[in-house]
Amino acid sequence: MSEPLVRNIRLFIAYDGTNYLGFQIQPKGPTIQGILQDILSQVLGHKVKIRSAGRTDAGVHALCQVAHFLTTSDKPLEVIFRALSGLLPRDISVWQIEEVDFKFHPQRDALKKTYQYNIYNYFVRNPLLRLYSYWVPEPLNISAMQACLPEIIGTKDFASFRKSGTDIKTTVRTIYSAELKWSDTFNHLLVFEITGQGFMRYMVRNLVGALLEVGRGKMSLEEFKEVLEAKDRRVAPPPAPPQGLILKHIEYKEIKIIDRYPPYQVQL
Amino acid sequence: MSEPLVRNIRLFIAYDGTNYLGFQIQPKGPTIQGILQDILSQVLGHKVKIRSAGRTDAGVHALCQVAHFLTTSDKPLEVIFRALSGLLPRDISVWQIEEVDFKFHPQRDALKKTYQYNIYNYFVRNPLLRLYSYWVPEPLNISAMQACLPEIIGTKDFASFRKSGTDIKTTVRTIYSAELKWSDTFNHLLVFEITGQGFMRYMVRNLVGALLEVGRGKMSLEEFKEVLEAKDRRVAPPPAPPQGLILKHIEYKEIKIIDRYPPYQVQL
Structure with missing residues (x-):
């Protein structure tokens, strides 16, 4: 039995924070992380844990939040992207999704x-x-x-x-x-x-x-x-x-991008 | 007993229509007109009926809606303005209030x-x-x-x-x-x-x-x-x-403005 291929996926996320208790998951109410993890777990068929470049507090907005997660799923990025577009509430948008270098970490590499x-x-x-x-x-x-x-x-x-x-x-x-x-x-x-x-x-x-x-x-x-x-x-x-x-924006050091959807560089 | 002085008051109104069933009052739910009339009646101590330059439908926004009402109250415009600012919900703003020519009609004179x-x-x-x-x-x-x-x-x-x-x-x-x-x-x-x-x-x-x-x-x-x-x-x-x-804007023919609050021309 061969080892499953693990992919490191980077997400670029925008959200209206009005109706959320912030990015970081917590039991008291809806959070961006909580909703993303639930939907990604559903789409990929395994429990997904995302890590972000940094939390934003309750009521704070983002045009460019960056997060990543690991997956053993071989679903194409386009399929994951379209599933997220369809399932996310209208106040959260994942606007670009990339498979990146396994070593990429959204906070450390910012x-x-x-x-x-x-x-x-x-x-x-x-x-x-x-x-x-x-x-x-x-x-x-x-x-x-x-x-x-x-x-x-x-x-x-x-x-x-x-x-x-x-x-x-x-x-x-x-x-x-x-x-x-x-x-x-x-x-x-x-x-x-x-x-x-x-x-x-x-x-x-x-x-x-x-x-x-x-x-x-x-x-x-x-x-x-x-x-x-x-x-x-x-x-x-x-x-x-x-x-x-x-x-509004996070600048990263150059990293290897293996695949990207949409295939061009999105700019909100 | 002298006849009470009736004043014709013009309102300039902005609103986020997201949570309203439109401008025009109706029994099925909250409207801009309904909320304005309730608050004005409370502030002026008599039933107020406002007429607007035109209705906007459910979900439609306004930066410049214009309405008027008649009042026998002698409350200064500043007092009415400040009461509205304090009592209106955050998604409705009356940003200028004027006492105008008695003949002014918000729809006909636009x-x-x-x-x-x-x-x-x-x-x-x-x-x-x-x-x-x-x-x-x-x-x-x-x-x-x-x-x-x-x-x-x-x-x-x-x-x-x-x-x-x-x-x-x-x-x-x-x-x-x-x-x-x-x-x-x-x-x-x-x-x-x-x-x-x-x-x-x-x-x-x-x-x-x-x-x-x-x-x-x-x-x-x-x-x-x-x-x-x-x-x-x-x-x-x-x-x-x-x-x-x-x-976004309504242009009126020139009319006599008797008093205005704020005293300068407001521009959102």
Whole structure:
């Protein structure tokens, strides 16, 4: 009897996080991982365990989440892709599926992640943006917020911006770029985009929470620096809410791609 | 006893139609009109009846719906505005409120209405656009669709594009412009924008339904013209679904504005 061939499958996933308790499986309610594993297990005929590039918290969205799983099934990628398209709820989409090098790991092999945080900053609400932005009605001092951004670029200890109550090996992270500007498309939509080697849980939302305090005039640039330098979660303002956050892109080191469906490079 | 002063109040309203049975009140479930009337009656202390520039059907969205009501209350506009902001659900927003000329009527005084219809045209779904667009996975012949647009400009009998089973005085309508182009913002989003003096129920969705048949190569330009000229609803393809449709703008003839809140011109 020959050993079954094990394939390493990479998934590119988009989802609207509104109705989920986050990516990571948990017993209290629906999660992206839970739904994907259930459907993949059903399609492939064996129990599937997926690992992602990183969890996203309850209510957070993704345009590009990356995950992988191992399978002994020899079903063509197209069949798996079409089954997922047919069976997944409309707020989750697997938009590309690849068989990759057996050694590929979605978290370890990630070089950069980019998150976007949307702030709808106007006196009145826009109902069509409510699920994908944080409504801040009071005027913000945008240039004061922008003046803080150089402070978070580089390799720094972001202990003040971790999730309170979490225990992690290191709170040092490397941020490559951070930008805050008005959307070209939607009036009054302020877009924060940040790219780093990796992020702690709540880190982007905690950074946005502090930037908003600066924008509201409740915190100065000096005080923002002090919060960062304190390396203490308790001195930083509360996180911005989840619905403004979108995991936008993950860049990987080059790996061997054995097969891909759709056969061309998909771009959402 | 002096006669109570009656004020004519104009509302500018935006809503996400996903969870409503349309604008117009009905007993079967929640409507925009029903919710607005309930809250306004509560705020003003008398039964309020609003009239809109036109109904939108179940699932259709609006960035600019216009309605009016009469009130004997002397509550300042700011108080009414703030009460609405506080009491309305998050998927409905009254973004400007005005006291206007007593003769103002939202339907009769409208000069032009603009609707937008969003088609997400890509092999894979984008979950973040699903509530505000129609997903069409198969490739569309865009230039064939665009070639039909001159046919619908002008004053024509649009009987073929009315809602089936409806009885209306005249099916002649004037269309000023119609455009179909790729969004500058979202990859794969095709935006149809149409401006006319007025529209029948289902007219925009029926036009889009026919244009999509042309895009799919199932109908030629000649056949599209024949459908229009037949003046018979039964020969036209089914309507495109409601979630792609947004009532975007209504232009009014100049009227006397007595008071306004917010005091400046709001623009969503």
